[in-house]
Amino acid sequence: MGQQATVSAQNQANQDWEATQTAAAQAAAQKDAINQQKAQAALNVAQDKLSPANQTQTQQTAATGLNTQMLTGSPAAPDSNIKILGQPQAGADTSVSSDMATRVTNAAREAQGRIAALAGLTSYGGGYGDMGSSANMALANSAEGINLASDFRKGDTATLGVTQQIQPIQYAQGSNIAGSLAGSLAGIAGKGLGASLKLANTAGG
Amino acid sequence: MSGSTPTNTSAVDFEKQQAAEADAKEAARQASLQQGQTAIDQIFSGSPVMGTKTSNFDWSTFTPGSGRMPASGMPAGYTAVQVPAATTSPTGATAPSRSGVVGMNTNNTPIYAPTASAASSFAASAPSWGLEDASGKITKQGDPLSITSQYDTGQRTGGFDDAFYNDYKQKVLDYYQPDEQRQYDQAQRDLTYNLARAGTLQSSTAGDKMGELAYNDAIQKANIVANANAQTGNLQNQIQANKESLINQLYATDDPTLTANLAESSAAASRMQDPTLTPAAGLFAPALTAVGSAYNAYNSPYTVVQPGATTNPAMVSPTPASSSASSGKTTYG
Numbered sequence: 001m002g003q004q005a006t007v008s009a010q011n012q013a014n015q016d017w018e019a020t021q022t023a024a025a026q027a028a029a030q031k032d033a034i035n036q037q038k039a040q041a042a043l044n045v046a047q048d049k050l051s052p053a054n055q056t057q058t059q060q061t062a063a064t065g066l067n068t069q070m071l072t073g074s075p076a077a078p079d080s081n082i083k084i085l086g087q088p089q090a091g092a093d094t095s096v097s098s099d100m101a102t103r104v105t106n107a108a109r110e111a112q113g114r115i116a117a118l119a120g121l122t123s124y125g126g127g128y129g130d131m132g133s134s135a136n137m138a139l140a141n142s143a144e145g146i147n148l149a150s151d152f153r154k155g156d157t158a159t160l161g162v163t164q165q166i167q168p169i170q171y172a173q174g175s176n177i178a179g180s181l182a183g184s185l186a187g188i189a190g191k192g193l194g195a196s197l198k199l200a201n202t203a204g205g
Numbered sequence: 206m207s208g209s210t211p212t213n214t215s216a217v218d219f220e221k222q223q224a225a226e227a228d229a230k231e232a233a234r235q236a237s238l239q240q241g242q243t244a245i246d247q248i249f250s251g252s253p254v255m256g257t258k259t260s261n262f263d264w265s266t267f268t269p270g271s272g273r274m275p276a277s278g279m280p281a282g283y284t285a286v287q288v289p290a291a292t293t294s295p296t297g298a299t300a301p302s303r304s305g306v307v308g309m310n311t312n313n314t315p316i317y318a319p320t321a322s323a324a325s326s327f328a329a330s331a332p333s334w335g336l337e338d339a340s341g342k343i344t345k346q347g348d349p350l351s352i353t354s355q356y357d358t359g360q361r362t363g364g365f366d367d368a369f370y371n372d373y374k375q376k377v378l379d380y381y382q383p384d385e386q387r388q389y390d391q392a393q394r395d396l397t398y399n400l401a402r403a404g405t406l407q408s409s410t411a412g413d414k415m416g417e418l419a420y421n422d423a424i425q426k427a428n429i430v431a432n433a434n435a436q437t438g439n440l441q442n443q444i445q446a447n448k449e450s451l452i453n454q455l456y457a458t459d460d461p462t463l464t465a466n467l468a469e470s471s472a473a474a475s476r477m478q479d480p481t482l483t484p485a486a487g488l489f490a491p492a493l494t495a496v497g498s499a500y501n502a503y504n505s506p507y508t509v510v511q512p513g514a515t516t517n518p519a520m521v522s523p524t525p526a527s528s529s530a531s532s533g534k535t536t537y538g
Contacts, residue, residue, distance in 0.1 A: 009209045010209075064247060066434060070426065070430045074427075076254055082337060092403070096408065096409075100409070100415060101412075103413055103416040106416060107419050107420040108419050108420065111420045119427070122434060127438040128370055129438075144242070147452075148242055151238065152238075156231065158227070162228075166221055170213050171212065172210060172211075173209050173210075
């Protein structure tokens with residue numbers, strides 16, 4: 001009768017332990033899934049910003065903006081008055097001043113082409129708001145989110161590890177052999193379940 | 206010892222205590238990290254600008270309490286309460302009145318007694334749920350309820366925004382552009398003088414030189430913008446590096462207050478940073494040098510230029526006097 005009671009008590013203790021461990025593993029798995037989703041969300045934002053289409057768009061926007069800035073107040077600006085040195089002297093041949101204006105205009109047009117190339121080149125990287133810096137910022141921001149989620153996952157896993165160290169309560173009946181048996185059974189059950197929970201957690205994470 | 210007795214209760218209790226402490230410590234650590242990360246984000250990227258909007262409350266998001274489960278889905282500033290179902294008018298337009306709390310539900314929500322006049326007729330009614338605002342007004346579940354809520358406008362205030370970086374870039378431009386303009390004006394004046402001295406002010410040579418000067422002016426202006434943009438990009442990278450360093454310190458210390466203070470200091474230092482400015486070198490020297498050479502060549506009594514010679518374009522347009530009378534004077538063709 002005493003032996004039976006011990007076995008029953010041990011079984012109940014094992015079941016309680018199993019329920020506790022299962023609940024802890026499930027809670028940890030839920031937290032892990034949430035943090036994994038947060039990390040994935042941060043990664044998705046970066047992936048979106050780093051897509052070829054978006055990077056090309058960023059580069060082109062930067063190139064247009066830079067070109068506009070570079071031509072502001074420039075003699076190469078299409079709508080600016082091209083400054084001509086001096087004024088044609090009175091009585092001077094108008095063909096001279098006309099030729100002069102043409103040469104200056106041509107020089108300004110050449111400058112426009114080179115400035116557009118400079119703006120395009122600069123828009124790829126090395127400046128503010130260009131493709132390179134935008135990509136770096138996107139990666140830095142995603143790294144922040146991913147690192148935070150990763151740190152949380154490590155912490156939760158470590159906490160689960162502490163919980164998994166909790167042993168089941170072991171019952172013994174005096175010096176009866178049943179008590180030893182019950183203890184052995186509890187130990188085996190604990191190890192077996194602990195291993196399976198670790199496996200489940202690994203698979204979940 | 207005929208009964209069964211636990212043999213490791215103390216050890217198990219200790220392990221449970223350890224696990225509970227580890228759990229609480231980890232929760233506190235994560236909250237601390239999250240707080241610190243948010244603080245750093247707001248210091249560097251600005252705080253969200255919240256707007257307010259008024260809308261009708263969607264009762265489908267409200268879940269009344271049941272058994273031991275408390276009510277959920279209440280809008281901010283409202284409390285879920287249980288009231289006798291018939292304490293409102295049939296149209297639901299009038300807020301129910303109550304005479305006081307007569308008890309608590311199992312989910313810790315108050316139960317109000319109906320007014321004395323209504324008590325008799327409502328005594329048999331089943332209680333229903335409603336929401337109570339700060340003033341005590343109760344709106345029965347399902348009745349129209351206008352709520353004011355806050356939402357993120359997507360805008361940010363403070364931090365290192367475009368305005369900050371554009372201001373920095375403008376400082377660089379303000380330093381270099383006037384110098385470039387001054388040098389351009391000087392080169393323009395010198396070129397005019399040189400051309401006048403050479404007697405080529407109204408010549409195709411003058412056109413070429415003016416064009417070259419204008420070309421250089423345009424390119425120099427563009428280079429200044431490119432330089433300002435690069436310096437602004439460097440500043441942005443540096444600020445980003447500062448932010449990452451602070452986040453690393455946050456992880457190392459788990460102290461959001463310390464890290465936030467460091468972030469404030471770093472941000473303030475970044476705001477005071479001056480651009481790297483160096484005096485602009487001579488930007489238009491080549492154009493003037495060429496004119497000077499032409500001027501010197503024209504005025505040298507030893508220069509003999511054959512009409513039609515094209516080795517030096519600057520010397521083509523002015524037509525020198527005949528070789529026999531090469532006194533340095535030029536005529537215009």
